[in-house]
Amino acid sequence: MPTLYIAVTNHGFGHATRAASIAAEIRQGCEAQGLPLTLILATKSPKWLLDSYLHGNYIHRQVYFDVGVLQSDSLTMDKPATLAAMQNIQSRQEALMAEESAYLKSMGVDLVLADIPPLMAKIAHRAGVPCWMMGNFGWDFIYRPWEQEEKAFSAIADWIAECCAHADRTFRMPFHEPMSALPNITDIGLTGGSPAYSEAHLRELMQSDLPSDRTVLLTFGGLGLSTIPYEALKQLPDWQFITFDPAAPDMPNLYRVKDRAMRPVDWMIVCDRIFSKPGYSTFAEACLLDKGVITITREGFAEAQILIDGIQNYAPHRIVNAQAFFEGDWSFLTEPLLPPQKAEKLDKNGRQTIATAVLEYFKGL
Numbered sequence: 001m002p003t004l005y006i007a008v009t010n011h012g013f014g015h016a017t018r019a020a021s022i023a024a025e026i027r028q029g030c031e032a033q034g035l036p037l038t039l040i041l042a043t044k045s046p047k048w049l050l051d052s053y054l055h056g057n058y059i060h061r062q063v064y065f066d067v068g069v070l071q072s073d074s075l076t077m078d079k080p081a082t083l084a085a086m087q088n089i090q091s092r093q094e095a096l097m098a099e100e101s102a103y104l105k106s107m108g109v110d111l112v113l114a115d116i117p118p119l120m121a122k123i124a125h126r127a128g129v130p131c132w133m134m135g136n137f138g139w140d141f142i143y144r145p146w147e148q149e150e151k152a153f154s155a156i157a158d159w160i161a162e163c164c165a166h167a168d169r170t171f172r173m174p175f176h177e178p179m180s181a182l183p184n185i186t187d188i189g190l191t192g193g194s195p196a197y198s199e200a201h202l203r204e205l206m207q208s209d210l211p212s213d214r215t216v217l218l219t220f221g222g223l224g225l226s227t228i229p230y231e232a233l234k235q236l237p238d239w240q241f242i243t244f245d246p247a248a249p250d251m252p253n254l255y256r257v258k259d260r261a262m263r264p265v266d267w268m269i270v271c272d273r274i275f276s277k278p279g280y281s282t283f284a285e286a287c288l289l290d291k292g293v294i295t296i297t298r299e300g301f302a303e304a305q306i307l308i309d310g311i312q313n314y315a316p317h318r319i320v321n322a323q324a325f326f327e328g329d330w331s332f333l334t335e336p337l338l339p340p341q342k343a344e345k346l347d348k349n350g351r352q353t354i355a356t357a358v359l360e361y362f363k364g365l
Contacts, residue, residue, distance in 0.1 A: 001035075001036045001037070001038055002030070002035060002037055002038070002110045002111070002362040002365060003037075003038040003039075003040070003107055003108050003109045003110050003111075004023075004026065004037060004038070004039055004040065004109070004110065004111055004112075004113065004358065005040040005042060005104060005107070005109045005111070005112045005113070005129075006019050006022075006023055006039070006040065006041050006042065006043075006112075006113045006114075006115070007042040007043070007065065007112065007113070007114045007115070007117050007120040008041065008042065008043035008045060008115055008117070009064075009066050009068050009115060009116055009117045009139070010043070010044050010045075010064035010065075010066055010067050010068055010117070011066075011067065011068020011069060012068065012071070012074070012221055012279075013045060013049055013221065013281075014221065014279050014280055014281035014282070015068075015115050015116070015135075015281075016043055016045035016049055016050060017049065017052075017053055017192075017193065017263070017281050018115065018173075018191045018192060018280070018281050018284070019041070019043070019113070019115045019134075020041070020049075020050045020052075020053035020054040021053050021054075021191060021192055021193045021351055022113070022115075022134070022191060022351045022354050022355065023039060023041065023053075023054050023058070024053055024054045024055070024193075025351040025352060025354070025355040026039075026354070026355045026358050026359070027039060027054075027056065028355075029355045029356070029358075029359045030359060030362065033359060033363070035359075035362060035363075038059075038107075039057075039058040039059065040058065040059040040061055040107065040109070041054070041058055041059070041060055041061065042061045042063050042064075042100075043060075043061075043062070043063075043064065044062055044063070044064045047060050048260045051261075052260065052261055052262070052263050053193050053263070061103075063100065064117070065089065065096060065100070065117040065118075065119040065120055065123070066086065066089060066117040066118060066119065066139060067082060067085040067086060067089070068082075068139065068142075069082050069142065069301070070082045070085060073225050074220050074221035074225055074277050074279075075220075075225060075277060075298060075322075077300065077301065079146060079149065079150065080150075083150060083152055083153060083156065086143075086156050087152070087156065089119065090156065090159055093119060093122070096119065096123070097119070097122055097123050097126050098126075100123045100127075101123050101124075101126040101127035102127075104123070104124065104127040104129050105127050105128075109127070109129050110129070110361075110362065110365060111129065111130055111132065111358065111361060111362070112124040112129055112130065112131040112132070113131075113132050113133075113134060113354075113358070114131055114132070114133050114134070114167070115133075115134050115135050116133055116134065116135035116137075116138060116139070118138070118139060118140075118159075118160040118161075118163035118164050119163050120133075121133065121163050121164055121165075121166040121167040122163050122166045124166075125166040130168045130169075130361075131166070131167050131168055132167065132168060132169050132170070132171065132357075132358075133164065133167045133169070133170045133171070133182055134170070134171040134172075134173065134354060135171075135172070135173060135176075135179075136172065136173040136174065136175050136176040136177070136179075136280050136303070136306075137176060137177045137179065137302070137303050137306070138160065138161075138164060138177070138179050138181050138182060139157075139160050140157040140158075140160040140161050140164070140181050141177045141179070141302055141303070142301065142302050142303060143156050143157045143160070144157045144302075145302055160181065161181035164181040164182045164183075165181065165183065167182060167183055167184075168183070168184065169183065169184040169185075169186065170182040170183060170184060170185045170186065171186055171188050171350075171353070171354050171357075172185050172186065172187050172188065173188060173190070173191055173280065173284070173350055174189065174190055174284070174287075174310060174314075174346050174347075174350075175280055175283060175284070175306055175307050175310035175311075176306065177302070177303070177306055186353075186357075188347070188349075188350040188353040188354065189346060189347025189348050189349045189350040189353065190284045190287055190288050190346055190347065190348050190349075190350050191284055191350040191351045191354075192265060192281060192284045192285035192288050192351070193263060193265045193285060194265065194288075195265055195266050195268065195269045195289070196262075196263075196266050197262070197266050197269075199269050199270050202266070202267060202269070202270050203270060205255075206240065206242065206255035206270075208240045208255070210238075210239070210240040212270060212271055212272045213272045214238065214239045214240060215239070215240045215241075215242070215270050215271045215272070216239065216240070216241050216242070216271055216273055216274070216275055216294075216333060217241075217242045217243075217264060217267050217268060217271045217273075217274045217275065218241055218242065218243045218245070218275050218276075219243075219244060219264040219274060219275070219276050219282055220245075220276060220277045221276075221277055221279055221282075225245075225277070227326065228245065228248070229325075229326060229327070229328040229330075230248060230249050230251065230254065231328060232328045232329070232330040233251055233253055233254055233330070234251070235330065235331075236253065236330070236333065236334065237252070237253055238253075239253060239333065239334075240253055240255070241253055241254045241255070242254075242255045242257065242267050242270075242271070243255070243256055243257070244256075244257045244264065246258075264282060264285070265285040265288075265289075268285065268286060268289050268291050269289065271291060272291065272292055273291060273292035273293065273294055273316070273333075273337060274286045274291055274292070274293055274294070275294040275295075275333065276293065276294070276295055277295065277296055277298060278295050278296075278298050278301075278303070278304040278307040278308055279307070280303070280307060283295075283307055283310070283311055283315075284350075286315065287311075287314060287315050287346055287348075288348050291315070291316075292315060292316035292317060292318075292337040293311050293315050293316070293317050293318075294317070294318045294319075294320060294332065294333065294337075295307075295308060295311060295317070295318075295319060295320065296319075296320045296321070296322040296325050297319065297320070297321055297322045298322065299322075312338075312340070312341055313340060313341050313342045314340050314342060314345070314346050315340055316337035316338065316339060316340065317337055317338055317340070318332055318335065318337055318338060320332050
């Protein structure tokens with residue numbers, strides 16, 4: 001019975017959902033081959049979120065080995081708090097490595113997948129367990145530009161690169177930076193979930209028969225945004241909008257999704273376009289379903305420009321100035337989307353590629 005340990009970076013919801021979608025694919029492959037799988041997800045992300053992508057039993061180990069970026073919402077970053085938290089983790093790395101490597105041994109873990117907490121590579125190395133990293137960026141890439149504001153970020157970025165060097169291989173997703181700190185890179189296709197409901201069922205829930213080209217999903221990450229100018233929707237009464245924001249106001253053309261079992265990817269099938277902040281998981285799932293993407297600009301987070309460049313290359317799109325959005329000018333929603341700048345399509349089999357590699361590894365044990 002193989003045992004797989006998946007460690008997820010403690011940042012937002014996107015890393016957790018793509019890791020859970022990959023875990024589900026791996027479990028399905030193991031079951032098809034008659035290999036009962038013991039699955040451990042090491043993350044502080046809530047279980048209801050993981051369960052929305054991953055059905056069946058697994059061990060939810062609520063630990064973390066990085067913080068990503070500490071944020072009050074999906075755009076507002078607290079760099080000083082992030083630096084202090086990462087310095088604290090670095091100062092405690094020996095104790096963290098000792099405790100978690102002992103756990104890996106006690107559970108008989110055969111393989112570690114990490115998305116993408118850098119210290120996990122050193123933990124797995126100490127336990128004598130292979131560590132495969134996966135993602136579209138490393139945290140050194142995010143922190144390195146911040147050394148212009150605070151030199152101590154440079155030391156944290158260097159430490160992250162040193163940790164990553166202990167990994168055994170890397171699955172690099174689309175919309176990526178070079179990820180030069182990570183070894184043995186394999187480029188893969190898009191990852192993400194698949195819709196779980198029919199379009200007819202969703203339209204019945206929101207009681208709307210408006211066509212897809214006038215139906216828009218608003219999704220701004222697991223932390224949401226503190227000030228979304230919903231009043232702008234009054235200017236678009238003949239459009240239907242969908243949101244997961246529990247604080248959204250009651251409006252005739254705005255449907256609030258309250259069921260935690262439902263995910264943004266489930267609702268994408270009733271829309272021609274998704275309006276989102278820059279985020280890999282949302283962009284990847286939109287591209288998996290060949291949907292258009294409207295996104296706002298984001299300053300100070302290096303991944304954002306790579307994502308924006310990628311969505312312009314591979315999807316119908318429109319890029320919106322964040323200030324215009326927050327000031328309530330949503331006229332861009334009714335404007336035609338721009339065509340992708342590249343003719344080639346992104347591969348859509350990223351989670352299957354990882355699952356196949358994991359299954360082959362387990363069969364060789």
